Amino acid sequence: MSGIRLRxxxxxxxxxxxxxSGLIDLQGVDLSKRDLKGKNFSxxxxxxxxxxxxxxxxxxxxxxxxxxxxxxxxxxxxADMGESILTxxxxxxxxxxxxxxxxxxxxxxxxxxxxxxxxTLSKSSFEGADLSQAT
Numbered sequence: 001m002s003g004i005r006l007r008x009x010x011x012x013x014x015x016x017x018x019x020x021s022g023l024i025d026l027q028g029v030d031l032s033k034r035d036l037k038g039k040n041f042s043x044x045x046x047x048x049x050x051x052x053x054x055x056x057x058x059x060x061x062x063x064x065x066x067x068x069x070x071x072x073x074x075x076x077x078x079a080d081m082g083e084s085i086l087t088x089x090x091x092x093x094x095x096x097x098x099x100x101x102x103x104x105x106x107x108x109x110x111x112x113x114x115x116x117x118x119x120t121l122s123k124s125s126f127e128g129a130d131l132s133q134a135t
Contacts, residue, residue: 023065032070052090 023045033053042062052072056079064084072092081101091111100120108128115135 025045028048030050032050036054036056038058040060042060045065046069047065047067050070051074052070055075057077059079061081066086066089068088070090071094072090074094076096076099078098083103085105086109087107089109091114093113095115096119097117103123106126106129111131111134113133
């Protein structure tokens with residue numbers, strides 16, 4: 001995805017957010033290896049999206065749907081992911097240092113080797129999640 005297309009996509013997200021309509025639909029979008037620092041993906045449907053290797057430092061991803069999203073090796077340092085659904089998400093090697101994911105659902109998520117150092121995960125659920133070698 002070119003820089004122009006990414007700017008267009010983020011502009012669309014901002015417009016839809018202002019309209020206050022339900023979830024913003026970005027199902028299956030490929031944002032892998034993108035610089036998405038500080039971007040707002042609140043109330044966004046990212047089901048099946050590819051965010052692997054993306055830098056989401058300080059991003060806001062609250063009340064969003066990331067079912068089966070690919071977040072392997074994503075940088076989620078200080079990201080706010082509260083009340084999001086990450087069922088079956090692939091987070092292998094993801095860096096969630098100081099991330100806030102209060103009340104999020106990580107059921108069946110693949111979190112092998114994920115870095116959860118100082119992450120705030122209270123009221124979150126991890127039923128069936130693979131947290132082997134996570135720190």
